[in-house]
Amino acid sequence: MTKLYSNKLHIFIFLLPALVLFCGVLIAPIGASAYYSFFDWSGIGAKTFIGFSNYKELFTSNSINFMRALRNSLLLAALSVFLQLPLALALALALGKRIKGERAFLSVYFMPVLISTVVIGQLWLKIYNPDYGVLNVFLRNIGLENLAHIWLGDKATALWAVFVPTLWQYVGYHMLLLYAGVKSVPPEIREAAMLDGATDGQVNRYIVIPYIKPIIRISVIFAVTGSLKSFDLIYVLTNGGPMHSTEVPSTLMISMLFLRNRYGMGSTIAVLLIILCFGFALLINAVFKEEK
Secondary structure (H helix, E strand, O other): OHHHHHHHHHHHHHHHHHHHHHHHHHHHHHHHHHHHOOEEOOOOOOOEEOOOHHHHHHHHOOOOOHHHHHHHHHHHHHHHHHHHHHHHHHHHHHHOOOOOOHHHHHHHHHHHHHOOHHHHHHHHHHHHOOOOOHHHHHHHHOOOHHHOOOOOOOOOOHHHHHHHHHHHHHHHHHHHHHHHHHHOOOHHHHHHHHHOOOOHHHHHHHHHHHHOHHHHHHHHHHHHHHHHOOOHHHHHHOOOOOOOOOOOHHHHHHHHHHHOOOHHHHHHHHHHHHHHHHHHHHHHHHHHHHHO
């Protein structure tokens, strides 16, 4: 019994530094944000306790437009799940067949993930430029100058134009996760199915995809929560404009904190983002658990 308690003490001592770091970096800031969300505070001076007024204003005030920002994030999440992930899965299944140059393709597809998001934003700003951008120049050169557009300056196209670089940057990340799952499928199962006359499509549908569902679940969680937290690329490309058409909760939070000096409201948005991310993660886990 003494040895058992001694082992537990040693385990606790070794885990203590990581526990302190976890609480200091994650738990404490979440608690501070939850605390400040109940106050009207400019960041300097005295705080005024207002209870849940910030939460109420966030959902009812037309000047904040939180519901539009949330709707934009949910649309980006839906596009990520139904466009980005199927594309990543198709690439992973194709590369999982041991094609020639497999490693080279993996490196090329994953390369955008390694590039700074700010650099990617500047790159796509040049592509979308209405005067000398590659996209408009290409359209003019093939006789489709009527389709040339101010892609990031039009409310109708800005959000879609923001999603394209997001898809381009992270499709390789999800592809690599799914590729690792595809390569973990036992080859003898594939061979047995092929001997029974199954086609490549049937093998993928009935063997590979069910086998890698845990990896697909992780990718769906990452895609949804990443869309809800999206900030840097949107900030570089549009800063939430034009006319708040690409506003997301993160850009709205930064606006509240540093432009309007409403630290209480900014903390409220941060708390709601945390709740949304955890809520969607639990929901996705429940959906995949039911399917299993």
